[in-house]
Amino acid sequence: MFVHKVFLPRRTVLKGLGAALSLPFLDAMVPALTAQARTAAVAKKRLACVYVPHGVILDQWTPAAAGSDFELPVSTVTIPADPIAGVGARTVSGGLMYAGVDGNPTTQGNPPALKWSPRVGLVYSLNTKTVLRGGYGLYWAPYNYPAPSAATNNYGQVGFTNNTLVPQSAAGTVPTVSITNPFPNGVVPPSGSNLGTLAGVGTTFSYVDQNSTAPRVQQYSIDLQREFGGSQAVTLSYIGSQGSHLGLGGSSDTPVNINQLDPKYMALGAALNASLPNPFFGNANAGPLASQATLTRAQLLRPYPQFQNVNARHVLEGKSTYNAAVVEWSKRTTRGWGGRVSYTYSVLKDNLVGEDNFYSPISPGLPLNNYNYIPGSAYYNPDADYTYSLLDVPHRVIIAPIVELPFGKGKKYASNSSAADWIIGGWTVSAAINLQSGFPLNVQQTDNTGTFAGVQRPNIVSGADLATSGSFEDRLSSADHPTATWLNPAAFSSAPAFTYGNAPRTITDLRSPGQYNVDGVFLKNFSFGTKQAQLKIEMLNLMNRPNVRALSARNNQSNTNFGQTGVQAGFMRITQVMFRFSF
DSSP: OOOOOOOHHHHHHHHHSSSSSOOOOOOOGGGGHHHHSOOOOOOOOOOOOOOTTTTGGGGGGGGGSTTTTTTOOGGOOOOBTTTTTTTTEEEEOOOOOTTTSSTTOSSOOOSSSSSSOEEEOOOOOOOOEEEEEEEEEEEEEEOOOOOOOHHHSTTTTTOOOOOOOOOOOOOOOOOOSSSSSSSOOOOOOOOOTTTTGGGGTTOEEEEEETOOOOOOEEEEEEEEEEEEETEEEEEEEEEEEEEEEEOOOTTTOOOOEETTOOOOGGGGGGGOOEEEEEEETTOOOOOGGGGOEEEHHHHHSSSSSTTOEEESSSSEEEEEEEEEEEEEEEEEEEETEEEEEEEEEEEEEEEEOOOOTSSSSSSOOOOSSSSGGTTTTTTTTTTGGEEEOOOOOOOOEEEEEEEEEESSTHHHHHSHHHHHHTTTTTTTEEEEEEOOOOOOOOOOOOOOOSSSSSOOOOOOTTOOBBBBBBOOHHHHSSSSTTTTBBOOOGGEOOOTSSSOOOOOSEEEEEEEEOEEEEEEEEEEEEEEEEEEEEEEEEEEEEOOEEEEETTTTOOBBBBBTTTTOOOSSOOOEEEEEEEEEEE
């Protein structure tokens, strides 16, 4: 308000209005040259009432703090036009929604209330020795929740949920925290919904996708079995399954960053790293962004520039398909022997970008383009990463023989010798032999896309051999072969900045070492008159053959040990001896 010290008589005002009014004493009515007029003008607090007949958006007119230096919410901040990027000025938008607030649901996700789960099985006997079987079932999978933690991967970490970590004393010492008082420092309270859309501003946070439905798997099979003489049978089978609405991490928790930079801006190249004036600078509600005078163009071009990464959890855009043909021969144990031999040829495909594999690890397990998994996006295409699964095993042979040794009482050899019967008689030997292909490998490089995706793949050099030559032992990195690599590093080159590499998510021409394992069981029965005893020796990994984890922490093309495989997985030979006496 400005006090201009010009005398304005009240009568003049009343004449102009033509009505009798009771007027307040305004500063402008102070007579000029009076003592009050000669005093310095002092700013005074006034009450202003604004009437808007068509309404306003209240949260954009409500001060975020009291006092003379109050700030309006971040949602009133305007991102300036950027002619280089070809975008106009825009007001920031977006923020967390809270369960039970403003009519929001109070459940995580949106699973169907009724889960139809049909099961059907059919058996038809073609004749006395041939049978045809088939079956189908629809199964609903449970939600995949991560382990509770204080990190951002905890579902509901921002808002109504918070975790209190319990301090514990060092191992081997007397506990300092008792069960009767497990939280001596109190419980960390959740922030609740009081921050509204200001929650998490300037930081990276996670939320649970409110649109996620329920994972489901359909399984189906058909087999033809024929019985032959000698208690033998041969079975030909087809086995399939189809998963839908699966988590993108399979058994892992994989986020989708809905605040990734639109890939179309990758064409700007290094201009994405240019520093521009920060429209959030000095805004007390902008969190860490308030103290930075400039921000990169890439940050300002994000869909929600007031946040860093915004990770949607429990995004159920995953799918999988499994098809397998199985040939199996089996024989019931008669005349001292029996067993089973089967061969499986299978194909497993999925788009589970975060699915991990102990023998073929993936790190990091993130989408290359998060918009592929955001419905409504121009890039929405969950099939973009649909390829051979990291768990794909095309060939598997199972051999499980059972043999009763022909020695001792009632057997072909040494049947009349009590000593021989005690030593070599009554033995049964069985084994479980597993021979299978390796798993596909995943190769990455340091993210240089400029999109905040956090993942990048290299280019495959045309015509280069992806794998190295030599025996299993020669290709393993060890003290004898410290520079040996399982794959050929020269077959990969770094993708240029602000581009996508052409390497697929999984490379089937590169697989982890095959697994060949033998477990054995040696069992002997004793007789003590009417009492029985049994000695059982179980040996896991009978041949003591090591299995390895391929490219463990060495699948990144920028790693100095890129391509090496030398981390043992599994265990050495383990022997377990049991004795049982029945009386």
